[in-house]
Amino acid sequence: MLIRQIELFLIEQPLKVPFKTSYGTYEKRESIIVKILDANGICGYGEVVAFSEPWYTEETIQTALHTLQDFFIPILFKKQFNHPSDVATRFNQFKGNQMAKSGLEGAVWDLYSKLNSISLAQALGGNKAEIPVGVVISIDEPIKMLKQISAYITEGYERFKIKVSKENDYEIVSTIRNSYPTIPLMIDANSDYSIEDIPKLKKLDEFNLLMIEQPFGDRQFIEHAILQKEISTPVCLDESICSLEDIQIAYELNACKIITVKPGRVGGLTKSIEIHDYCVEKNIPIWVGGMIETGISRIQNVALASLPGFTIPGDISASSRHWEHDLIFPEVALINGKVKVPVGPGLGVEVDEERIRSISKKIYKYTSLVEITK
Numbered sequence: 184m185l186i187r188q189i190e191l192f193l194i195e196q197p198l199k200v201p202f203k204t205s206y207g208t209y210e211k212r213e214s215i216i217v218k219i220l221d222a223n224g225i226c227g228y229g230e231v232v233a234f235s236e237p238w239y240t241e242e243t244i245q246t247a248l249h250t251l252q253d254f255f256i257p258i259l260f261k262k263q264f265n266h267p268s269d270v271a272t273r274f275n276q277f278k279g280n281q282m283a284k285s286g287l288e289g290a291v292w293d294l295y296s297k298l299n300s301i302s303l304a305q306a307l308g309g310n311k312a313e314i315p316v317g318v319v320i321s322i323d324e325p326i327k328m329l330k331q332i333s334a335y336i337t338e339g340y341e342r343f344k345i346k347v348s349k350e351n352d353y354e355i356v357s358t359i360r361n362s363y364p365t366i367p368l369m370i371d372a373n374s375d376y377s378i379e380d381i382p383k384l385k386k387l388d389e390f391n392l393l394m395i396e397q398p399f400g401d402r403q404f405i406e407h408a409i410l411q412k413e414i415s416t417p418v419c420l421d422e423s424i425c426s427l428e429d430i431q432i433a434y435e436l437n438a439c440k441i442i443t444v445k446p447g448r449v450g451g452l453t454k455s456i457e458i459h460d461y462c463v464e465k466n467i468p469i470w471v472g473g474m475i476e477t478g479i480s481r482i483q484n485v486a487l488a489s490l491p492g493f494t495i496p497g498d499i500s501a502s503s504r505h506w507e508h509d510l511i512f513p514e515v516a517l518i519n520g521k522v523k524v525p526v527g528p529g530l531g532v533e534v535d536e537e538r539i540r541s542i543s544k545k546i547y548k549y550t551s552l553v554e555i556t557k
């Protein structure tokens with residue numbers, strides 16, 4: 184493969200309903216859509232899922248634009264490569280900036296699968312035709328969260344993640360458990376707790392939660408290990424895991440029992456597969472997380488979740504969860520409570536480029552000056 188042209192679309196879209204976490208409330212979402220073209224004009228799409236502010240990880244939309252433009256795009260233009268994993272290897276010379284790397288590498292995976300006339304799921308090693316999925320309920324008054332859960336149960340979701348903060352955790356979880364004593368329920372704190380809150384977290388053991396996601400800060404592996412010894416509910420790490428090495432640390436320290444994999448957070452699909460294989464070997468349950476992303480990243484996550492090790496329903500809700508209109512056709516949808524894994528080449532869906540252009544605040548175009556010689 185030789186890349187001839189790359190376009191970055193800096194887009195912004197309103198969320199259908201505001202999304203509130205322990206960090207703050209999102210009403211609109213900026214992201215970067217990546218389009219690459221090879222020498223024959225075949226294209227691949229990816230998405231940079233960084234947020235506008237560095238609250239979730241240190242990356243932002245602006246740092247991603249900088250690292251893509253000044254480092255990762257030039258590397259991609261430099262010479263031919265045979266497989267998307269070659270791109271991931273080339274990116275290793277630069278540290279971090281996982282979401283920028285992932286957006287570009289994702290586009291290469293789409294292109295690679297198209298060139299080989301296989302689906303992205305096949306290219307990644309997936310073996311499922313459809314996947315069970317979960318949904319995230321953002322922080323609200325407990326009674327409103329309850330209503331949402333009831334609607335999502337009707338839609339067919341199989342796992343429910345509720346956002347909590349340490350001020351409202353017990354009230355929210357007990358309200359939901361009173362009405363729904365047995366649904367697969369978990370909470371996500373986005374690092375809102377500290378080690379002094381262990382007694383508070385211990386109290387949540389009575390609710391039979393599937394897991395507690397990221398209670399402490401992202402580098403607090405030791406604190407998570409102390410917590411996991413004290414509570415019976417499994418700890419799941421999200422923000423803490425930006426590489427395979429982070430999982431190895433978590434595993435050796437017994438800092439968690441479950442991991443959520445987000446390609447954007449770990450540097451792309453190649454790294455996600457390495458993590459998948461490691462977790463299968465070590466018997467660590469994994470699931471695919473979400474980033475309030477558009478259908479481009481979402482459908483990529485569907486393909487990833489079709490790998491055999493992803494045994495827990497992920498945060499892969501339908502397009503309609505966050506968007507009035509998504510950027511792909513068909514949109515991500517639940518059919519009998521499951522999402523079908525596309526079988527067409529690449530992402531296996533149409534990308535609505537007209538819409539992408541219409542919601543772009545800025546479009547950046549880069550053209551390779553490298554001569555195409557074999």
Ligand SMILES: O=C(O)CCC(=O)C1=CC=C[C@@H](O)[C@@H]1C(=O)O
Pocket residue numbers: 204239319371373421472473474475476498500504
């Ligand atoms: O994509 C979705 O539908 C939900 C994603 C989601 O819950 C999150 C995305 C990004 C940051 C957080 O708020 C949260 C998470 O931590 O998993």
Ligand SMILES: [Mg+2]
Pocket residue numbers: 371373396397421422
């Ligand atoms: Mg999380």
